[in-house]
Amino acid sequence: MARVDYAEAIRYLMSFTDMERGYQASPSPTMSLESMRSLLSRLDNPQAGRPTVHITGSKGKGSTATMIASVLNQSGASTALYTSPHLHDFTERIQINGDSVSQAEFAAAIEAIRPAIETEQESVHGNVSTFGVLTALFFWLVRAQVPPVEWQVVEVGLGGTFDATNVFESPEVAVITPISLEHTAILGNTPAEIAMDKSGIIKAGSTCVLAKQRDPAVIDVVRERCRSVGAELVDVGSRYTAEMAEHFVYGQSFVVRGPHGEHELRTPMLGRHQLDNAATAVAVIDALRARGHAIPGGAVAEGIARARLAGRLEVMGQKPLVVADGAHNGESAEMLAAALKEYFTWRRCYLVLGSLADKDVRAMGFKLARLCELIVCCRVGNPRSMDPLAMIQEVGFLGPMAVAEESVADGLDTAFAHASEDDLVCITGSLYTVAEARSIILSRE
Numbered sequence: 001m002a003r004v005d006y007a008e009a010i011r012y013l014m015s016f017t018d019m020e021r022g023y024q025a026s027p028s029p030t031m032s033l034e035s036m037r038s039l040l041s042r043l044d045n046p047q048a049g050r051p052t053v054h055i056t057g058s059k060g061k062g063s064t065a066t067m068i069a070s071v072l073n074q075s076g077a078s079t080a081l082y083t084s085p086h087l088h089d090f091t092e093r094i095q096i097n098g099d100s101v102s103q104a105e106f107a108a109a110i111e112a113i114r115p116a117i118e119t120e121q122e123s124v125h126g127n128v129s130t131f132g133v134l135t136a137l138f139f140w141l142v143r144a145q146v147p148p149v150e151w152q153v154v155e156v157g158l159g160g161t162f163d164a165t166n167v168f169e170s171p172e173v174a175v176i177t178p179i180s181l182e183h184t185a186i187l188g189n190t191p192a193e194i195a196m197d198k199s200g201i202i203k204a205g206s207t208c209v210l211a212k213q214r215d216p217a218v219i220d221v222v223r224e225r226c227r228s229v230g231a232e233l234v235d236v237g238s239r240y241t242a243e244m245a246e247h248f249v250y251g252q253s254f255v256v257r258g259p260h261g262e263h264e265l266r267t268p269m270l271g272r273h274q275l276d277n278a279a280t281a282v283a284v285i286d287a288l289r290a291r292g293h294a295i296p297g298g299a300v301a302e303g304i305a306r307a308r309l310a311g312r313l314e315v316m317g318q319k320p321l322v323v324a325d326g327a328h329n330g331e332s333a334e335m336l337a338a339a340l341k342e343y344f345t346w347r348r349c350y351l352v353l354g355s356l357a358d359k360d361v362r363a364m365g366f367k368l369a370r371l372c373e374l375i376v377c378c379r380v381g382n383p384r385s386m387d388p389l390a391m392i393q394e395v396g397f398l399g400p401m402a403v404a405e406e407s408v409a410d411g412l413d414t415a416f417a418h419a420s421e422d423d424l425v426c427i428t429g430s431l432y433t434v435a436e437a438r439s440i441i442l443s444r445e
Contacts, residue, residue, distance in 0.1 A: 006103035009110040018130035031129035036164045042116035046139035056156035056198045057177025067281035069153040071303030075295045077150040080142040087435040132164045161200025170203040177211045180331040192217035199225040207287045211280040212237035242275035270313040271339040311434040319421040326431035330363030346424035348373040350415040354380040354433030365395030375402040378411030408436040
């Protein structure tokens with residue numbers, strides 16, 4: 001087989017069914033777990049051979065996963081991290097010791113696993129998906145590292161029970177971050193129903209670390225899952241606290257207290273929700289220590305201080321202040337609104353809002369509209385984008401004027417045309433919106 005370059009590898013990757021590019025209002029996954037396990041078996045099960053932290057939830061998955069991986073790496077252990085979606089490049093999804101794999105590594109790995117993919121695609125098991133290929137690619141690359149990777153931190157793509165990443169016999173720790181309404185056509189109509197799907201990553205003999213939850217029914221569902229499969233439950237909300245010390249535009253310091261002591265921590269990531277994410281990360285490290293893994297005390301503070309994630313309350317400009325955040329539902333929009341008021345000083349707010357068609361834009365609007373002078377509804381460069389005129393129907397009655405633009409670039413131009421030096425331009429609604437805006441802003445700079 002001729003060696004492929006990165007562009008060819010991406011074209012091949014995108015030739016498969018992809019829920020990120022095409023909305024599927026169906027409980028049927030685009031690739032069955034049977035097919036995912038079969039594909040991994042054809043690759044000699046590269047997901048096995050190292051301890052795993054498996055992470056699901058509705059909010060904070062990426063931040064929490066990044067913090068945990070950073071702490072493990074700062075402990076001196078080689079650590080792999082798998083997250084989704086990416087902002088600018090597929091290689092961002094696969095990190096080894098904090099660095100994305102190179103495009104050359106990515107392309108070579110696609111070439112190496114392609115025969116197994118095509119054999120699986122032709123088998124009786126059914127469809128192979130883009131996310132399934134990426135998941136297999138991650139595990140294959142992790143196994144190929146020299147020296148060997150000692151830990152893998154794996155973020156679920158969608159849900160939990162039927163997700164392509166749910167291929168572990170028993171992860172060391174299964175983490176469930178805050179659960180709220182998302183993908184209701186697929187996962188369920190209440191937080192408790194969604195929790196039932198997500199708790200499918202909890203396996204016999206593992207420890208479940210459950211982040212602080214708003215809905216007590218979620219805790220009941222996860223507790224019952226742990227009881228039924230024989231897993232230990234660590235309820236972060238009842239055992240850990242996080243208290244702010246100081247915050248600035250460039251970061252914040254805080255104290256996390258738990259059953260094993262307190263940690264004075266700092267993070268470049270903004271928002272009070274990051275304190276809760278850090279408390280969950282600390283609880284995971286405590287759980288790993290309780291399971292016999294040696295993790296030095298200083299690794300927690302250093303790892304959380306070094307963990308960074310673009311597109312989450314990211315300051316991208318001054319005069320006017322530009323803040324980008326991937327909030328995509330009502331609860332995350334509420335957190336964004338609180339952070340904008342608490343962490344920044346500004347006079348008027350111009351909201352650039354781009355969302356996918358299956359999201360509750362009205363719920364986001366209710367949380368953000370009262371801050372805004374103008375809502376610029378824009379089309380995202382994704383087939384699943386909500387039409388900007390349909391978005392106006394959802395948010396146009398909330399108070400501020402709402403206008404429609406056919407692209408994120410046009411939306412930014414409209415917002416910047418209105419904003420003065422002491423105003424705020426906030427870009428939100430989806431990580432896809434944030435990614436487009438970041439590319440435009442960085443290219444203009």
